[in-house]
Amino acid sequence: MRLxxxxxxxxxxNITPLVDVVxxxxxxxMVMAPEMxxxxxxxxxxxxxxxxxxxxxxxxxxxxxxxxxxxxxDQPIAAEEFGDALRAAAGDKPDPKVVIRGDARLRIxxxxxxxxxxxxxxxxxxxxIAKRTGAEAGGD
Numbered sequence: 001m002r003l004x005x006x007x008x009x010x011x012x013x014n015i016t017p018l019v020d021v022v023x024x025x026x027x028x029x030m031v032m033a034p035e036m037x038x039x040x041x042x043x044x045x046x047x048x049x050x051x052x053x054x055x056x057x058x059x060x061x062x063x064x065x066x067x068x069x070x071x072x073x074d075q076p077i078a079a080e081e082f083g084d085a086l087r088a089a090a091g092d093k094p095d096p097k098v099v100i101r102g103d104a105r106l107r108i109x110x111x112x113x114x115x116x117x118x119x120x121x122x123x124x125x126x127x128x129i130a131k132r133t134g135a136e137a138g139g140d
Contacts, residue, residue: 042066042103060089062118064102068110083121090123099127 042065063071070077077085090096098118102111115126 042101059097059099060086060123062086062098062100062114064100064106064110064114066103066105068106070114079117082117086118086121086123096123097125097127098123099129101129 042063061073065071070079070082072082072085072089075085086098100111100114100118102114111128118126
């Protein structure tokens with residue numbers, strides 16, 4: 001800048017506040033992600049050698065809570081409406097898989113009734129979800 005010349009403005013964007021906000025949002029989402037799972041909390045049965053769950057696309061999650069209540073994904077369903085709700089949840093998914101997440105305090109008869117209702121609705125090959133125990137749990 002020379003003496004007598006008008007001063008030129010130099011435009012620069014300060015991105016530091018933007019980076020701060022993005023990092024705070026990232027931390028919030030990382031903390032909240034485990035709380036955003038589907039269905040009610042259930043005490044899963046333990047197993048020492050669970051199978052891989054595989055691909056979750058096209059999967060319908062059925063939860064049986066400790067009172068025997070039925071849930072599809074995160075919606076409670078009355079037993080009388082279960083088959084229709086299950087078919088509606090499948091929609092036009094090609095080859096949907098149904099997986100049961102049952103509370104460990106349930107009687108096996110309650111789980112078997114749910115499996116029978118799923119099979120009556122036209123779904124086959126129902127899967128069960130359990131949690132790992134022992135050294136191979138990896139801190140889960």
